[in-house]
Amino acid sequence: MKKTILDFKKAKENNERISMLTAYDYSSAKLIDEAGIDAILIGDSLGMVSLGYEDTLSVTMEDMIHHTKAVARATKNALVVADLPFMSYQTSVYDAVYNAGRLIKEGRAHAVKLEGGIEMCDRIEAIVKSSIPVMAHIGLTPQSVNALGGFKVQGKDEKAAKALIEAAKAVEKAGAFAVVLECVPAKLAEIVTKELNIPTIGIGAGAQCDGQVLVYQDMIGMFSGFTPKFVKKYANIGDMMKEAFEEYNKEVKNGSFPSQEHTFKISEDVIEKLY
Ligand code: KIV
Secondary structure, three states: OOOOHHHHHHHHHOOOOEEEEEOOOHHHHHHHHHOOOOEEEEOOOHHHHOOOOOOOOOOOHHHHHHHHHHHHHHOOOOEEEEEOOOOOOOOOHHHHHHHHHHHHHOOOOOEEEEEEOHHHHHHHHHHHHOOOOEEEEEEOOHHHHHHHOOOOOOOOOHHHHHHHHHHHHHHHHHOOOEEEEEOOOHHHHHHHHHHOOOOEEEEOOOOOOOEEEEOHHHHOOOOOOOOOOOOOOOOOHHHHHHHHHHHHHHHHHHOOOOOHHHOOOOOHHHHHOOO
């Protein structure tokens, strides 16, 4: 059954947890969709895990549309949410609506995600008024890495915790259908979750959020860079891939691949006529 934002609303009302993973390409998105995950995020984390940048700031609208198209083609059931990349919505309300529209119209996403709280509410309102569902994202917002002074846990003192609660309420009022809470102390995320009527989707925000999201390469052990504390490794696919690549390398070099079973035949009569 195709998931919609109404399923997110129902899940919150019925106290059912929402599962979400990132994906950036057709094959991974297909596996994630077939596994029954509720929503797939084409996160701008693709800049780090797929394109090799040190942060998400260089990701462009063209990158996002290209990868969103691939994921959307693979997805039959999950809700497809695409990130608005850095400077595609911060610049103006017009840019926010225009670029959100591109992710829906060209990328075929069902919803967009943007980072920021109270200061982004005019963008959220305008995008929602254009009939595009918006997922908000507060707490650690990686597009603000330079302003935040690094990838750090947010909302730890009283002032910051109160500001986070206010931001969550503001994005809900502005029309967001869900909000990602990234790198927020678990107790604070629990308070936010209780205060809101829209679902909270946690990443590094504890178990009391209404849903969870992870970067898929992190959770299957495929990304060998930094692994944050909040990531649980469900598999070590990276090691398996490396072993397979090493084995292939060895067999190519020693001539044992390809063997007969991986080789096409031609009749000897034809071969004789070639000389
Ligand atoms: O870009 C991304 O993958 C994200 C998730 C970490 C929530 O925004």
